[in-house]
Amino acid sequence: MKVLVISSNTLPASPSGPAYVAGALRRAGHEVEVYESLFATDLRAELTGKLKAFQPDVAGVSIRLVFGDSQDPAAPLGTRHADLRPRVKEIVDVIRQQSRALIVLGGPGFNYYARDWLNYLDLTYGIRGEGEVSFPLFLQRLSEGGGDPGQVPGLVTYKDGSYHDAPPSRVDDLDATALPAYDLFDLEQYAARGVTPAIFTKRGCAFRCTFCPYAKLEGSRYRLKSPQRVLAEIGGILPHTSARRAMIVDNSFNVPHRHAVSLLEAFSVSQMDFAWGTGDLKPVGVTPDFCRRLEDSRCFYTCLAFESASDTMLQRLGRGYTVRQVRAALDALSRSAIPFSGSVMFGAPGETPETVAETLAVVRDYNFPNGVWFTIGVYLWTGYQDIVAELIQAGQLDQRELFTGAVYLSPGLPYSYLADLVADLRAHPGYAVQVNKPSEEWMLAL
Numbered sequence: 255m256k257v258l259v260i261s262s263n264t265l266p267a268s269p270s271g272p273a274y275v276a277g278a279l280r281r282a283g284h285e286v287e288v289y290e291s292l293f294a295t296d297l298r299a300e301l302t303g304k305l306k307a308f309q310p311d312v313a314g315v316s317i318r319l320v321f322g323d324s325q326d327p328a329a330p331l332g333t334r335h336a337d338l339r340p341r342v343k344e345i346v347d348v349i350r351q352q353s354r355a356l357i358v359l360g361g362p363g364f365n366y367y368a369r370d371w372l373n374y375l376d377l378t379y380g381i382r383g384e385g386e387v388s389f390p391l392f393l394q395r396l397s398e399g400g401g402d403p404g405q406v407p408g409l410v411t412y413k414d415g416s417y418h419d420a421p422p423s424r425v426d427d428l429d430a431t432a433l434p435a436y437d438l439f440d441l442e443q444y445a446a447r448g449v450t451p452a453i454f455t456k457r458g459c460a461f462r463c464t465f466c467p468y469a470k471l472e473g474s475r476y477r478l479k480s481p482q483r484v485l486a487e488i489g490g491i492l493p494h495t496s497a498r499r500a501m502i503v504d505n506s507f508n509v510p511h512r513h514a515v516s517l518l519e520a521f522s523v524s525q526m527d528f529a530w531g532t533g534d535l536k537p538v539g540v541t542p543d544f545c546r547r548l549e550d551s552r553c554f555y556t557c558l559a560f561e562s563a564s565d566t567m568l569q570r571l572g573r574g575y576t577v578r579q580v581r582a583a584l585d586a587l588s589r590s591a592i593p594f595s596g597s598v599m600f601g602a603p604g605e606t607p608e609t610v611a612e613t614l615a616v617v618r619d620y621n622f623p624n625g626v627w628f629t630i631g632v633y634l635w636t637g638y639q640d641i642v643a644e645l646i647q648a649g650q651l652d653q654r655e656l657f658t659g660a661v662y663l664s665p666g667l668p669y670s671y672l673a674d675l676v677a678d679l680r681a682h683p684g685y686a687v688q689v690n691k692p693s694e695e696w697m698l699a700l
Contacts, residue, residue: 255393256285258310258355260301262342263292263318268444268452270503271361272316273434275385279314281432282390288438291345292447298348305353312393313355317342317363317371321659323688331630331676331689337659338363339374346375358392360385365471366636368419370657372412383408383422383471384457386431424473428457429483433490441495450531452501453487455479455517459505461536462572465602467638468505478513481520488528498528499554507532507556511539521551531555535594537575540583545590555624558583559597563616564609571602572640577616584620595624600675601631603641605664607671628679630672631690634660661691 259276261269269290280286289304291297305313319338326334349357359380364371368380381388388408395403403409407423425431436451444451458476459469488500508514521530529552537560548556560580562568568576587594598617600610617626634642634656641662645651651660667675672689679685 255311255397256287256308257312257314257393258287258289258304258308260289260313260315260345261291261318262315262338262345262361263290264336264338264341265319265322265324266292266444266447266449267318268449268501268503269316269439270434270452270454271318271385272314273436273439273451274432275314275316275360275389276438277432277435278386278390279393280435282394284390284393286435286438288435290439290443291341293443297341297344301345301348302352305349305355310353310355312358312396313349313353314358314360314389315342315345315349316361317359318361320363320367320657321691323690325686325688331673332680332687333689335659335691342371343375346377356396358389360389366467366638367657368410369412369417372410372417374657378411378413379403380410381406381408382410382419384425387423387425424457424477426477428477428479433487436491437494439494441491441497445495445497450497450499450501451491451495452503453484453491454503455484455507456504456513460509461506461574462640463574464570464572464640465599465632466505467636470638476510476513478510481516484517485520485524485526488530489526492526492528500528500530502530502532504532504534506534506536506538506559508535508539508544511544515544515547518547518551522547528552529554533557534559535583536560537580537583540586542586542589545586545592548592549590553592555594556587556592557595557597557624557627558587561597561599562602562609562613563598564612567602567605567609567613570604577612580616581619584616588620593623596620596622596626597629598626599629599632601663601667603662603664604666606666610667610675622684625684625686628685628687629690630676630687631661631663633690634662659691 257279259272261272276286287308294300321338322336323333357377359371364380365382368382388406392406409420411418456476456478457472460474491500492498531554535556535558563577563580565577637643676687679687
C-alpha cells in the first residue's frame with residue numbers, strides 16, 4: 255500500500271512518533287511518504303499537492319497535542335492558549351476532499367482522547383498505544399481482506415454510533431522494531447526552528463507521579479533498548495542533519511541508572527561524531543561521577559525535571575525523591591561543565607504560597623546556565639492520571655471536559671498571589687513562565 259504519514263503538529267517539536275511509524279510501515283513493505291504541517295505556509299494547497307502527487311491508499315494522521323500554550327506578553331498572565339483541534343480537522347477535511355485515502359488517527363494526542371477525536375472528526379479508525387506494530391498489522395488485515403481488524407491491539411473503531419477499543423499491546427523487544435525513518439524528513443528545516451531529531455531508549459516508568467499517566471500507559475516495568483540499538487538510531491540520523499545532534503526523550507533518562515550508565519559508556523567510546531541531550535533528568539543518582547560520564551559522552555544539554563523542592567509537595571506529587579536529593583543533583587550539575595536547566599511545576603493539589611516559597615528558596619540558591627522553566631497549573635488529560643481519577647470520583651470533574659483542555663490549579667493559590675508570582679518570576683533573568691490555559695473565565699474562577 256501507499257501510505258502518507260502526516261505530522262499535524264503546529265508547535266516546534268521533533269516528529270519522532272511519525273518517524274518511528276514510517277520506519278515500521280516501510281519495513282513492512284509499504285511505500286511511505288511524509289508530510290509535516292509545521293512548516294506549511296498554505297496547508298490546503300501544499301497538502302493537496304502532496305495527495306495528488308502521491309495518491310496514497312492510507313493517510314495516517316499523527317496528533318501530538320490537542321491544545322498548547324506559548325509565551326506571549328500581550329496574553330493573560332503572559333501565556334497564549336491554543337486549541338489545536340481545528341488544525342487537525344483542516345488536515346482531515348483536505349484529505350477527504352482531495353483523496354480517497356483511508357484516514358487513520360494516532361499519536362500521543364490521540365491516545366488520551368480516542369473516542370472524542372473519532373467523534374469530532376467523524377472518522378472510523380485510530381490506533382492507540384505503540385503503533386509501530388499495530389499500524390502495520392492493521393494494514394495487513396486490510397490488504398488480506400480477512401480477519402477481524404478489531405483484534406488488532408490498540409485499534410479503536412467508531413461506526414454508526416458504536417465504539418470499540420481493543421486494548422493496546424506493549425512491545426517487549428524494542429531492539430527488534432524498525433529504525434525511525436528520519437531520512438524521509440527535512441531535518442535542516444527543523445534545525446532552523448531549533449528542533450533536534452529525537453529518539454527514545456526505553457518505555458515504561460516505575461515512578462508513581464500523581465499528575466502523570468505514563469506508568470499506567472507504558473507499564474511500570476522498563477523495556478530497554480540496547481546501547482548498540484540506540485547508537486544505530488543516532489547513526490541513522492546523522493547523515494541527514496548538519497547539526498549532528500540527537501535528543502533522547504525518555505520520561506526519565508537516568509532511570510534505571512544502570513541503563514543510563516551503559517548508554518553513556520557506549521556514547522563515550524563511539525567513533526561517531528555526535529552530541530546528544532535530554533530534557534528529563536530526575537534528581538536520583540545524579541552524582542559527580544554521573545555528571546563526569548555525561549561530560550565524557552558529549553552531552554550538550556540536560557534539564558533537571560525536579561518539579562518541586564518542597565518535601566510536602568514532593569510527597570503529594572508521588573515523585574519518589576526528597577529535597578535533599580534535589581540539592582545533591584543540583585550541587586553535582588553545578589560543579590560540572592554540563593549546560594543544564596531546571597523544570598518546576600506549581601499548582602498541584604496541596605500547593606500553597608508556603609510550598610512555593612520552599613521551592614523558590616532552593617531554586618535561588620543555584621545558577622542554572624540554561625535557565626528555569628516554571629509551569630503553573632496541571633493539565634488534566636486522562637483517567638490514567640491519579641489527580642483526574644480522584645477529581646472525577648469526587649464529582650469535581652466531568653470526563654467530557656478533558657477534550658477541551660481542563661486545568662487544575664490549587665485553591666491555595668489566590669489570583670492576587672498568582673499574578674504577583676508570575677510577575678516576579680518573569681522579572682528574573684533566565685526564568686520562563688507558562689501558565690497553563692489562562693483565560694478571563696479561568697482567572698475569575700480563582
